[in-house]
Amino acid sequence: MATATKTVFKELNGEEAKFYGALGLLGLAALIGVVAAYYMETNGHHVTGMNNQIVWGMPHVFAVFLIVASSGALNVASIGSVFGRTAYKPLARLSGLLAVALLVGGLAVLVLDLGRPDRLIVAMTTYNFKSIFAWNIYLYIGFLAIVAVYLWMMLEWRMNRYSNAVGMVAFVWRLALTTGTGSIFGFLVARQSYDAAVFAPLFIAMSFALGLAVFILVLAVSCAADDRPLGDYIITKLGRLLGVFVAAVLYFVIVQHLTNLYAAEHHGVERFILLEGGVITALFWVGQIILGGLVPLALLFHPALNKTRANIYLAASLAILGGMAQLYVIIIGGQSYPLVLFPGMEVKSLFFDGVVHSYLPSLPEIALGVGGIAVAGLIIMIGMKVLRFLPDSLTDGAVDPHHNNSPN
Amino acid sequence: MKNSETGNLARRKFLAGMAGMAGVSLASGVTLFSFAAAKEPGQAVSSKVRWGMLIDINKCADGCDKCVSACFEENGIDSTGNPATDPQWIRKVELRDPNSGATKSLPVMCQHCAEPPCVDVCPTGASFKRKDGIVLVDKHTCIGCRYCMMACPYKARSFVHEDLTDQKPYAPRGKGTVEGCTLCVHRIDAGGIPACVEACSDSAGGAMLFGDLNDPASEISRRVAKYATRQIRADLRLDPGVRYRGL
Numbered sequence: 309m310a311t312a313t314k315t316v317f318k319e320l321n322g323e324e325a326k327f328y329g330a331l332g333l334l335g336l337a338a339l340i341g342v343v344a345a346y347y348m349e350t351n352g353h354h355v356t357g358m359n360n361q362i363v364w365g366m367p368h369v370f371a372v373f374l375i376v377a378s379s380g381a382l383n384v385a386s387i388g389s390v391f392g393r394t395a396y397k398p399l400a401r402l403s404g405l406l407a408v409a410l411l412v413g414g415l416a417v418l419v420l421d422l423g424r425p426d427r428l429i430v431a432m433t434t435y436n437f438k439s440i441f442a443w444n445i446y447l448y449i450g451f452l453a454i455v456a457v458y459l460w461m462m463l464e465w466r467m468n469r470y471s472n473a474v475g476m477v478a479f480v481w482r483l484a485l486t487t488g489t490g491s492i493f494g495f496l497v498a499r500q501s502y503d504a505a506v507f508a509p510l511f512i513a514m515s516f517a518l519g520l521a522v523f524i525l526v527l528a529v530s531c532a533a534d535d536r537p538l539g540d541y542i543i544t545k546l547g548r549l550l551g552v553f554v555a556a557v558l559y560f561v562i563v564q565h566l567t568n569l570y571a572a573e574h575h576g577v578e579r580f581i582l583l584e585g586g587v588i589t590a591l592f593w594v595g596q597i598i599l600g601g602l603v604p605l606a607l608l609f610h611p612a613l614n615k616t617r618a619n620i621y622l623a624a625s626l627a628i629l630g631g632m633a634q635l636y637v638i639i640i641g642g643q644s645y646p647l648v649l650f651p652g653m654e655v656k657s658l659f660f661d662g663v664v665h666s667y668l669p670s671l672p673e674i675a676l677g678v679g680g681i682a683v684a685g686l687i688i689m690i691g692m693k694v695l696r697f698l699p700d701s702l703t704d705g706a707v708d709p710h711h712n713n714s715p716n
Numbered sequence: 717m718k719n720s721e722t723g724n725l726a727r728r729k730f731l732a733g734m735a736g737m738a739g740v741s742l743a744s745g746v747t748l749f750s751f752a753a754a755k756e757p758g759q760a761v762s763s764k765v766r767w768g769m770l771i772d773i774n775k776c777a778d779g780c781d782k783c784v785s786a787c788f789e790e791n792g793i794d795s796t797g798n799p800a801t802d803p804q805w806i807r808k809v810e811l812r813d814p815n816s817g818a819t820k821s822l823p824v825m826c827q828h829c830a831e832p833p834c835v836d837v838c839p840t841g842a843s844f845k846r847k848d849g850i851v852l853v854d855k856h857t858c859i860g861c862r863y864c865m866m867a868c869p870y871k872a873r874s875f876v877h878e879d880l881t882d883q884k885p886y887a888p889r890g891k892g893t894v895e896g897c898t899l900c901v902h903r904i905d906a907g908g909i910p911a912c913v914e915a916c917s918d919s920a921g922g923a924m925l926f927g928d929l930n931d932p933a934s935e936i937s938r939r940v941a942k943y944a945t946r947q948i949r950a951d952l953r954l955d956p957g958v959r960y961r962g963l
Contacts, residue, residue: 352891354877359800363862363875423860423875423892431859434840441839441863497833497952498869647871649824649948654814657824658799659807659871 317696341679370677374414380519389475413684551608600630754907786915803874827956
């Protein structure tokens with residue numbers, strides 16, 4: 309039986325100036341995010357684009373993106389431990405680190421956008437167990453704890469033998485976590501565009517695609533910046549997998565909209581999202597479907613295009629942009645369409661009943677979201693610098709169990 | 717220690733008695749609107765009562781917003797000039813049937829559901845329902861996540877976007893928390909009726925009736941039993957405490 313050579317992991321040991329330069333930039337972005345949050349909290353949310361119609365805005369787009377990508381980033385490790393694919397094993401540590409970092413970044417954004425972030429302790433000590441939000445608090449904290457243990461099992465050689473078992477627990481947990489995130493929207497009976505069970509599997513598919521896309525880019529950048537060899541074998545493999553996940557997202561999006569289009573009561577909201585929603589419609593077709601779905605599929609599967617690494621990286625970047633567009637359409641678009649209190653009637657009031665709600669993201673909201681990404685980046689960089697997360701080499705010979713090492 | 721507690725209690729009882737006497741002598745003219753169910757301070761709310769409202773749309777005049785201004789006055793809600801972020805505890809909604817052209821006008825506020833989605837989704841339990849059916853927000857445990865606003869089918873909740881000053885002591889409000897119609901719980905607990913209902917009674921309309929839906933002898937129960945009434949979004953089976961006639 310063929311086995312891969314034992315992987316050697318090393319801390320980042322590339323050019324110090326480059327490392328600290330990047331670290332400084334991320335630190336600055338994180339600091340700007342904190343300042344933005346402070347500005348929003350002291351002035352009140354009226355300085356943001358959010359209002360009593362669009363109650364969740366840009367911070368939630370960023371936060372949900374990071375949380376969804378977090379659970380998906382762990383998939384690379386799961387493929388190694390749960391599904392026994394040895395080629396993925398050298399990537400498992402980085403996968404776990406990304407999962408923790410992205411989740412912490414996402415939660416930071418979510419918490420700093422609260423009306424009363426100073427009451428975080430209340431959220432941690434007072435629970436309503438019927439709330440999906442409360443379940444999610446447990447799912448998130450549990451996820452961090454399980455992945456931390458998983459990383460320990462992988463990093464400490466004496467514990468290596470338990471890593472597959474913990475990997476299995478982590479995989480099941482992450483499915484529950486993304487189900488919880490999707491159900492934040494799926495369980496909302498009030499709104500026309502939510503209230504659908506498909507949100508749980510849709511979010512799981514999105515997490516697979518977005519988490520892997522982020523993973524591919526972080527892996528490529530880290531290896532390039534630290535001068536570590538990265539073979540075509542593993543990148544091509546990850547690229548193909550990304551293609552499958554992007555296709556899965558498209559599948560669930562089709563199911564989501566076809567189901568709505570079949571029911572006359574949802575024709576209004578579907579017409580808004582698909583045809584008449586202005587920015588939302590453009591983001592749906594151009595951002596989510598074409599740039600975030602069809603173009604990456606072509607780049608990853610068309611035999612004339614999927615030969616170069618640049619195209620795989622481009623596909624991963626587009627999948628991320630498409631995912632952001634999709635979350636904007638789901639979160640902002642879903643709230644823009646007015647609540648239907650009186651079906652069949654024309655409605656108006658001084659409180660914006662019956663009209664499509666407008667939303668313009670404000671600078672502090674975007675700064676807070678970018679700050680969350682920066683926090684994730686800081687954790688990833690510092691993690692790789694102080695602990696052995698990144699393999700010394702990911703050449704085809706190092707990762708492919710069937711690679712022919714003999715000179716030709 | 718025990719003595720001082722007994723002393724406090726005695727003083728409280730004395731003060732409450734004085735206040736009661738003052739109330740009787742000053743407000744004897746307004747007992748028309750008072751309910752026998754006035755709650756003693758410290759007395760638990762009972763589920764034997766289900767406070768509700770019946771709104772007769774046929775009596776609700778187009779363009780009349782006395783209920784809205786009475787609510788704002790009572791609860792200290794001022795406009796900041798930003799309608800998109802201003803809180804709105806009650807609003808007048810104008811309806812038009814696109815087929816017949818018929819128009820209607822009605823007030824919409826928190827419907828005080830028996831199965832409130834805002835209470836289900838609240839992570840900290842700040843959004844809660846009292847045993848007598850009144851749905852409220854505990855301003856001390858609300859973290860301002862706005863999930864209740866996403867979950868409410870009636871758009872009845874508002875988020876406080878700006879600093880507030882001069883709040884009414886009986887209507888606590890604060891920046892960064894969510895709020896909505898309290899059914900004027902402070903008045904109900906003192907044996908009164910909501911400010912909107914009172915304002916509507918004063919005017920010619922008299923479209924709003926407040927009372928105990930659990931008491932078969934109450935005026936609201938008799939009218940709900942006699943006339944066809946509707947609940948907004950009855951399809952959701954939330955069993956709102958606010959019923960509409962003529963909708």
